[in-house]
Amino acid sequence: QKEVEQDPGPLSVPEGAIVSLNCTYSNSAFQYFMWYRQYSRKGPELLMYTYSSGNKEDGRFTAQVDKSSKYISLFIRDSQPSDSATYLCAMSGGRDDKIIFGKGTRLHILP
Amino acid sequence: DTGVSQDPRHKITKRGQNVTFRCDPISEHNRLYWYRQTLGQGPEFLTYFQNEAQLEKSRLLSDRFSAERPKGSFSTLEIQRTEQGDSAMYLCASSEVVSGNTIYFGEGSWLTVV
Numbered sequence: 001q002k003e004v005e006q007d008p009g010p011l012s013v014p015e016g017a018i019v020s021l022n023c024t025y026s027n028s029a030f031q032y033f034m035w036y037r038q039y040s041r042k043g044p045e046l047l048m049y050t051y052s053s054g055n056k057e058d059g060r061f062t063a064q065v066d067k068s069s070k071y072i073s074l075f076i077r078d079s080q081p082s083d084s085a086t087y088l089c090a091m092s093g094g095r096d097d098k099i100i101f102g103k104g105t106r107l108h109i110l111p
Numbered sequence: 112d113t114g115v116s117q118d119p120r121h122k123i124t125k126r127g128q129n130v131t132f133r134c135d136p137i138s139e140h141n142r143l144y145w146y147r148q149t150l151g152q153g154p155e156f157l158t159y160f161q162n163e164a165q166l167e168k169s170r171l172l173s174d175r176f177s178a179e180r181p182k183g184s185f186s187t188l189e190i191q192r193t194e195q196g197d198s199a200m201y202l203c204a205s206s207e208v209v210s211g212n213t214i215y216f217g218e219g220s221w222l223t224v225v
Contacts, residue, residue: 008151032212043115043202043216044154088153092212098167099212101153
């Protein structure tokens with residue numbers, strides 16, 4: 001079993017819809033959770049960063065962490081065609097630990 | 112632009128040749144990371160530096176790979192005797208020690224081995 005599991009998609013949703021992306025993980029030591037957005041042939045861009053369980057909101061983006069279920073989610077409200085990209089979840093155990101990435105989910109927002 | 116800079120952006124090389132990639136981190140960041148990413152996969156950790164010290168290396172980093180950060184500023188990643196399986200995007204990232212795992216990536220260096 002991989003440490004971080006993420007459905008590769010692709011996921012296609014109409015413009016304006018709420019998008020739900022998620023990852024599961026197996027290592028209970030993970031405490032730091034991140035979401036990155038990656039456009040084609042570009043480097044990943046940090047979107048959200050959370051510590052431990054709970055929710056964090058930033059504009060149209062909300063990150064949720066449920067450590068009891070080892071499950072994290074990213075919600076995108078009022079999705080736009082410009083949100084079409086690959087979304088990578090990432091996590092680490094400590095501030096000095098290496099970061100482990102999921103495979104990424106390809107998201108298409110249909111105009 | 113004060114982001115992470117990588118050079119070259121694209122490199123096509125023949126099998127068996129050596130290639131070198133350079134990374135310039137964000138100027139105040141003292142941690143520098145190298146990751147590798149292939150199509151349909153997430154970035155895989157290769158190695159990281161704190162200042163000039165190489166603190167961790169993945170077992171993915173075979174003897175043909177070497178990374179340096181001689182003065183704690185820019186870093187180089189060299190691949191000797193390239194193989195077709197080395198074809199990938201090589202990503203550099205940097206962070207400050209205090210923010211630990213909030214890392215910022217460059218645009219990547221694409222390597223194609225023919």
